[in-house]
Amino acid sequence: MSALKIKKGSSKHSAYNLRPNFSDVTETHTIAVLVENEPGVLARVIGLFSGRGYNIESLTVAEVDHQGHLSRITIVTKGTPQVIEQIKAQLGRIVPVRKVNDLTVEGPSVERELALFKVEGSGEKRVEALRLADIFRAQVVDSTLESFVFQLTGTPDKIDAFADLMRPLGLIEVARTGVAALARGA
Amino acid sequence: MTRQMTGAKMVVQALRDQGVDTVFGYPGGAVLPIYDEIFQQNDIQHILVRHEQGAVHMAEGYARSTGKPGVVLVTSGPGATNAVTGLTDALMDSIPLVVLTGQVPTFMIGSDAFQEADTVGITRPCTKHNWLVKETEKLSKTIHEAFHVATAGRPGPVLVDIPKDVQFASADYQPKPSANTRHYQPQVKGDMEMIEDLVEAIETAKKPIFYTGGGVINSGPAASQLLRELVEATGFPITSTLMGLGAYPASGKNWLGMLGMHGLYEANLAMHGCDVMINLGARFDDRITGRIDAFSPDSRKAHVDIDPSSINKVVKTDIPIVGDIAHVLEDVLALWKSRGRKINREAISKWWKQIEEWKTVDCLSYKGSDTVIKPQYALQRLEELTKGMDRYITTEVGQHQMWAAQYLGFEDPNRWMTSGGLGTMGYGFPASIGVQQAHKDALVINVAGEASWLMNMQELGTATQFNLPVKQFILNNERLGMVRQWQQLLHGERYSQSWSESLPDFVKLAEAFGCKGISISDPADLDDAIMDMIKYDGPVVFDCMVEKHENCFPMIPSGAPHNKMLLGDDNATNAIAGKGAVLV
The missing domain is CATH 3.30.70.260 (ACT domain)
Structure with missing residues (x-):
């Protein structure tokens, strides 16, 4: 360096x-x-x-x-x-x-990304997925008896973290929008 | 007031409104309506080429020798793809071109129609900007915009793709806008605080150098005038890139000659040892800098360029100034004068002493011969016999190009047309035709190698048809000279594929096209033959058989710094063994 x-x-x-x-x-x-x-x-x-x-x-x-x-x-x-x-x-x-x-050098900015996660599973795993989704404030936008689709908005880091948690719980597909960002303040 | 007309008519009207007098082109299915309009008018002359690549290089020659954009008209598909090399060449050397291509009708786009190609897709990375015009209503406005974009800021080639149904349909013609409302308006005036820094650097510099490039020429005649004034007033030495030759006169007392890989010893050493480098419209190209981490290690660098992306791209700049050279130089001169025209006289005269010492190396000397024509000698004689004439020089690419830059002197801008950035073999001949078309009475010489020249020799037909008396000065060594030189110096003298086998008889070839051919090999005949060439009123192919294994020196081997130049074959041999590079 x-x-x-x-x-x-x-x-x-x-x-x-x-x-x-x-x-x-x-x-x-x-x-x-x-x-x-x-x-x-x-x-x-x-x-x-x-x-x-x-x-x-x-x-x-x-x-x-x-x-x-x-x-x-x-x-x-x-x-x-x-x-x-x-x-x-x-x-x-x-x-x-x-x-x-x-936006990285011109002062503080906010960055957000939206992602959809399809998680398949039943029993304990299904309950755990729902519980974690709640902690991350993800919304359930589709549900069957064997699957959920969660919608999550946040920074790319938060979305990565959620994906890591969902993987062992039956994550089968992710769709991400990429980052939208704006400078803070007027 | 608006007028209804067909798209094809609009094209011709827009060209007329833009002051175009010449179009270089080749007809085909998708541009027939435009050619029909060209047939029915006399304001714009159409030069029929023999290959679309030739058309683009001709337009480049026209543009570089006049400062006006060159215009090309070709058909869809192969017409457009053949133009790609010329477009890339113009992009690399910042030459303003407006290329109009025909396209299959809008309703057939994407169907793999006959002679369909994704022209805007293919040419997107090799144009400054391009447009596919899908509605006749937008055609005239787009063409006017194309001229603006091609010439504003850092010039470059643009392309307008016009489907055939758009050419047939009618709409209102929009005349050339008097005030330009376009958002594309590059900055031309430099930041005054930075200019102040530059003036301060000029005032205190001990070992300064001006390093100028094609940007000075692109900025227009005023830039060259101001540069000359500043150089004379400060007494600083000046060198230039291949692209910038002529901005400062070769006869000027501060002139050090070209710098770079095959530049002059004194120019490169001065660049290496300077304490203030003033880069005007050059871009620290790798042919100039050599090894970057050893490039002019102890200097403060000022860089004036109209393109912000050129600044800090390869070399860190201490005084960056974004702006047009003429505007910036005007401000620099005014400020420097108002602050009392200060320079460090004592240090500068010491600096000049050092430079004079470097000059005594006489880096352009070579072993003469009575029996074979040395290429350097041929160019020295050409210079001697043509200097002072109303002369324009184009070149192909290779050893002859470097020798031409070393041995010919350019007194004015726009007199020297060569493919610098892209290094396009086959550029020079068509470019010379474009130059001659713009300057009918001038002496236009293309300094060529036989291999480069053959790449676009079909344009002999164009030169004959339009009575353009271009002189093709071919230094024929029956080799791809520069490739051969590199193979000798870097690849153990294994001359892989660098022979020109089965060469034509150039005299017969010229005659077959209705031109004059001259062939010589005896140095004693050279002067008379050159005079014959100049005096002949028509295109001449001058086949000058030269020494076959002559190397182009001085040379900075790739990856070496400026102070490790090779001056001749003796130390070049040692350089390969890793020891004898000249250290100063």
């Missing part, structure tokens, strides 16, 4: 430059990209990641402004600070991209 290096002249403008740009520590960042919702725009964003060898941990996309035809793409990605800066700069130069925000 390399130390924070502050070169003369690089720090007086903004605290943004204080980050060790060329450190080799891998960080996880959540990046929100506002794009014009035109055909192929998602392919451009994904193509950028595959073409330049960047990681996508999670990706969600939906139109958020129907009148202005704007979609919000939320990408969770991993890389060294230099790679993260490159990703943002590269995203920024895609023509239909209006705005790129790094």
Whole structure:
């Protein structure tokens, strides 16, 4: 892990430059990209990641402004600070991209993901699954005599934790939406 | 006021409104309605190429020599896929192009129709932006937008895919918008605080260097003028990438020559030893930096670039400035002047002494010959006999390209067209045709190797048909020279597939296309032959048989730092054994 290096002249403008740009520590960042919702725009964003060898941990996309035809793409990605800066700069130069925000560095943000879990079982295991679901505040959205479908909203960590608990109790299928995120405050 | 017209008519009208005078293209089923419109007008000249790749390179030559976007019109399917190499080339070298492709009718898209290809899918990673226009209502607006995107900010190629039914249908034509309302508006003015930092660095630098690139040329003639003013006023040395040659004149007293893998010794050593590096519109390409962790280790680096993604991409920058070169240089000059035109005179003159010492190495010297034409000699004679003329040079890719960059002098921007980023063999010949089309009376020479040149030789037909008197200066060593050089230096002299077997008789080939052919192999005949080539009013294929195993030096071997240059065959042999690389 390399130390924070502050070169003369690089720090007086903004605290943004204080980050060790060329450190080799891998960080996880959540990046929100506002794009014009035109055909192929998602392919451009994904193509950028595959073409330049960047990681996508999670990706969600939906139109958020129907009148202005704007979609919000939320990408969770991993890389060294230099790679993260490159990703943002590269995203920024895609023509239909209006705005790129790094929610991880631009102050506190909230992240939520929704997941559906199908858990099969009977007897003691079935009761235990229901009990844990209650603790996690998961909702039952479908039920048969041998199965439940739980709906859970939370951070990716919480969803991972719930999945780990459900696995020995008969978890057979998971569907996750990927992360949606917003900066806190006004 | 709007006018109803067919999509095909809109295309021609939009091109006219954008001031287009030349379109390079090739017809086919999916663009027939547009060709029908082209037939019925005289404002725009259509240059019929022999292969779509040629069309794109011609448009690149046109664009680079004029600063205006080049325009290409090709059909769907194979027409579009043949354009891909040219698009990628233009993307890598930031050349503004507008490529229009035909597409199968909208109702057939996705059905694997005849000559259907997913053109916007295929070209998405090799264009700056592209569009599939599914409604005639949007066609004219999209074409105007395409011109804006191609030229705004960092220039690049764009593509508009137009299905055939969209060309037939009618809608209102929307004229070129007077004010650009598009959201795509890259920043051109640099941050003043950073510019202040740069001026401070200029004032205090002891061993400064300007490192300029294609961005200066893309920024326009004003950028080159301002650069010259700043260089003269500060007295700092200046070097340039392959792409930036001509922004500062080769005859200028501060000129160190090109830098990089085959750059000049003094330029590379100055880059390695400088304390302030001012990068203007270059991108720290791997051909420039060599080994990154040993690249100019003791310098503060300023980087001016219009593309934020270029900054801190490979080399950490101390003074990053996002902006257009001309705008930034104007601010830098104004601020530096207002603060009293300060520089560290004493240190700078010491720095120049050091540079003069490096120059005495005379890194471009080579062993001459009376019996065979040395490629370097051929270029020296070409330079001697053509400098001062209204001259444009294009090149193919390989040894000849590097020699051309080393031995030819460029006094002005937009006079030098070469495939830098992508390194496309087959670029130079069609590019020279595009340049000649834009500058009918100029002397346009393509410095070529025989192998590269054969990749697009079919365009001889185009040169003859349109009476474009391009000169093809082929340095024929019957080898893939650069490949052969690497095999000699790095692969134990095993010359795998780097021979040009079964070469044509270039004179007969030229004559078969209605051009003039000249073949020479005796150094004594060189000057007369070059003069014959220049004087002939028509396309010439100049087959110059040269030394077959000449190596291109100086050379920084891949993965080596700037101060470990190879200067000639003697130390190159030792370099392979791991000892003799020149350490300074």
